[in-house]
């Protein structure tokens with residue numbers, strides 16, 4: 001099938017809930033993908049940070065197929081060694097105590113919300129101590145409850161009624177955060193860098209305030225690291241940049257190297273809130289997914305890989321900053337947003353696509369989330385295309 005045939009077939013059978021680009025990707029290696037017509041693309045998006053090791057990493061693909069040949073799924077009535085190994089390694093690496101296995105970012109956040117609310121109820125016996133503070137411009141997922149948690153009005157549409165119990169505070173506004181606290185609040189949930197919201201990094205003073213308010217009022221701190229986690233910011237967790245330890249951390253996108261997984265990591269008393277029968281997920285802890293995830297974790301626990309990742313991230317940032325019409329660059333590691341001067345990011349995305357480069361946007365910014373394995377040559381090749389595009393007149 002050529003691209004056009006694929007697109008027609010797909011659109012004829014799949015609900016049109018996405019605004020898509022006319023591109024059918026069929027194979028790839030590292031930071032390079034090939035479409036159905038044989039055209040090659042450099043990928044600065046990695047499936048929104050999901051293909052953390054790039055396309056079809058050899059070690060990852062081998063581990064996944066070995067596990068698929070052994071056993072593809074084990075019910076949560078039973079145990080499995082691959083899931084056990086993955087969970088032990090991830091909790092050790094993140095300095096957390098226990099995790100819950102789900103399949104997506106939204107599901108990981110649902111679990112975090114349930115844990116925060118149940119812990120509050122268990123401890124205070126108060127059905128009204130349930131409010132979760134989230135930030136304006138946040139993004140936490142597409143389920144009815146995580147849409148509620150998302151602090152963007154345009155997401156609070158069509159699917160009424162939304163889950164109550166969320167209160168939105170402007171990011172980096174310490175005064176507004178203090179004002180929002182009352183006896184009904186049980187948790188504060190935030191992204192260290194708002195991804196979908198425009199690659200906005202929280203200020204250190206605001207993060208510190210979140211944690212001191214949480215201590216004062218015995219609130220759960222929930223960091224949604226679905227996008228920022230798993231090496232994306234050139235640290236295992238973005239929390240490391242801020243020197244804080246949230247009670248609950250959610251991870252998803254890059255964690256499975258491209259396979260569906262979402263986990264809710266917990267510390268201390270939060271590790272024992274959910275008891276048998278209070279939560280579940282049929283596919284959670286799937287061994288094929290965990291086998292892929294173990295390769296991601298192995299790579300990220302190699303100090304050489306992490307040192308190289310930090311160098312590459314610096315190089316990427318410098319290259320992006322030096323492009324024409326780039327006013328400023330926000331973000332950390334390989335999660336970067338470029339503010340453009342007089343050009344719509346969506347137009348740049350489309351022109352880059354035509355020239356063989358995949359990029360993302362976030363609000364008005366051009367967003368780059370390349371695979372953590374991208375090479376210097378691929379960075380240069382992608383930047384060359386961006387330079388050409390940004391030098392043109394729109």
Ligand SMILES: *Cc1c(COP(=O)(O)O)cnc(C)c1O
Pocket residue numbers: 103104105106107109139140141142191195196224225226227228252253
């Ligand atoms: C992508 C994303 C989600 C939602 O993840 P899904 O896997 O699409 O459910 C939640 N939070 C953040 C910060 C994200 O970037």
